[in-house]
Amino acid sequence: MTRRREDLIRELSTSPAVAPGAGAIEPRALRWLALATLLALVAIVLREPLREAPLARLLAEPRNALAVGMGLLAAVSAGLAAFRSGVPSPTSPLRQALWPVLFAAAWIGLLALGVLRGDGAATVERSRALCWLEVFAYGVPGLWLGLVAVRRLWPLHGAWSGALLGFAAGAIPALIMDFACINEPGHSLSFHVAPGLALAAVGALVGRRALRMGGTTG
Amino acid sequence: MTQPPTRHADDEARWADWMVRAQRGERACYEQLLREVGEVIEVYLRVRFGRIDVLEDCVQECLLAIHLARHTYDGRRAFRPWMFTIVRHRTIDVLRQRRSRLQLEQSLAVEERGHEERDQLLRELIGIRVLEGLSPDHRDAVALTKYAGYSTAEAAAWLGVSEPALKARLHRGLAAIRKQLEQEALPA
Numbered sequence: 001m002t003r004r005r006e007d008l009i010r011e012l013s014t015s016p017a018v019a020p021g022a023g024a025i026e027p028r029a030l031r032w033l034a035l036a037t038l039l040a041l042v043a044i045v046l047r048e049p050l051r052e053a054p055l056a057r058l059l060a061e062p063r064n065a066l067a068v069g070m071g072l073l074a075a076v077s078a079g080l081a082a083f084r085s086g087v088p089s090p091t092s093p094l095r096q097a098l099w100p101v102l103f104a105a106a107w108i109g110l111l112a113l114g115v116l117r118g119d120g121a122a123t124v125e126r127s128r129a130l131c132w133l134e135v136f137a138y139g140v141p142g143l144w145l146g147l148v149a150v151r152r153l154w155p156l157h158g159a160w161s162g163a164l165l166g167f168a169a170g171a172i173p174a175l176i177m178d179f180a181c182i183n184e185p186g187h188s189l190s191f192h193v194a195p196g197l198a199l200a201a202v203g204a205l206v207g208r209r210a211l212r213m214g215g216t217t218g
Numbered sequence: 219m220t221q222p223p224t225r226h227a228d229d230e231a232r233w234a235d236w237m238v239r240a241q242r243g244e245r246a247c248y249e250q251l252l253r254e255v256g257e258v259i260e261v262y263l264r265v266r267f268g269r270i271d272v273l274e275d276c277v278q279e280c281l282l283a284i285h286l287a288r289h290t291y292d293g294r295r296a297f298r299p300w301m302f303t304i305v306r307h308r309t310i311d312v313l314r315q316r317r318s319r320l321q322l323e324q325s326l327a328v329e330e331r332g333h334e335e336r337d338q339l340l341r342e343l344i345g346i347r348v349l350e351g352l353s354p355d356h357r358d359a360v361a362l363t364k365y366a367g368y369s370t371a372e373a374a375a376w377l378g379v380s381e382p383a384l385k386a387r388l389h390r391g392l393a394a395i396r397k398q399l400e401q402e403a404l405p406a
């Protein structure tokens with residue numbers, strides 16, 4: 001062993017101890033998801049309240065309920081995958097993103113099926129002007145918080161981590177907006193889901209620059 | 219029948235234990251861990267990349283990366299995959315950075331050569347222009363000695379004048395050039 005390496009090891013080993021944090025990755029991700037949901041919910045409700053009895057209406061429409069369920073799973077799995085991507089692991093980023101992609105495909109697929117079948121608006125009682133802008137804007141704080149949290153880990157693929165965070169952060173207000181705006185598959189796809197997906201692209205771009213702790217690969 | 223534990227399994231359990239202890243602040247364990255994994259990383263890099271001249275740099279960069287990422291290690295998961303993921307990424311980064319640096323140095327060298335050639339051409343153009351401003355006698359004296367590289371005796375013989383006469387022409391010619399360049403504020 002060279003002298004320089006020996007010196008480096010001695011120097012590193014005298015650094016202060018760190019709290020074992022990686023064991024708490026999933027709870028951390030869930031806490032972030034809860035906070036992002038709370039922020040989006042408060043922002044949406046402050047502007048205009050939700051529809052009356054939103055859950056009863058959701059259950060009355062099984063396919064709609066299934067789509068929302070898939071969206072929820074997509075958001076949660078994307079959030080978990082984003083935080084897991086902050087821990088060095090031989091699992092490829094594509095594999096890490098498998099469940100979020102599948103759930104997102106099911107969510108979008110169910111909404112697209114509704115459009116193809118010509119399902120009308122389940123509720124049009126509360127339409128919001130610029131709902132698409134609200135979805136995008138209310139996802140931004142969540143994305144920012146997620147980027148800060150994942151940056152404290154050791155992300156190896158910044159763009160992927162950022163895209164997953166952006167998708168989760170965008171999906172949350174998109175799902176909430178379904179209870180506060182027109183509940184119709186075509187409208188949901190174009191004005192709620194699409195801005196959420198745009199936030200995934202923003203997350204990828206920002207993550208590529210901001211999440212480069214572990215290296216530049218990927 | 220249970221298999222006897224392999225060397226890898228021994229290392230795995232020991233390193234995982236040491237890293238968990240290191241996270242709690244046991245410095246001796248951490249120092250021992252870094253020393254052992256440093257040697258393993260060196261062997262790994264030799265096998266994977268062959269003889270690379272930045273091997274020691276790579277090993278130290280990997281140790282530093284492991285140190286900076288140590289808070290992400292989860293004691294319930296395997297240590298080796300975590301560690302070797304860091305090692306692979308860090309090594310690729312170091313080699314990429316080195317390649318970029320070499321390319322940059324090469325391009326800077328090419329650019330430097332380009333600058334030198336451009337300066338030479340500029341000097342020649344300026345030289346031609348200032349020669350044109352001299353009288354024929356002075357121009358011949360300067361051109362033969364300063365551009366063609368003849369000695370004053372050879373130039374004097376060539377022009378059919380005495381050497382002192384050529385030196386006088388040369389002196390006056392150079393003075394005229396200096397004056398001309400000073401007026402134009404160009405470097406002599």
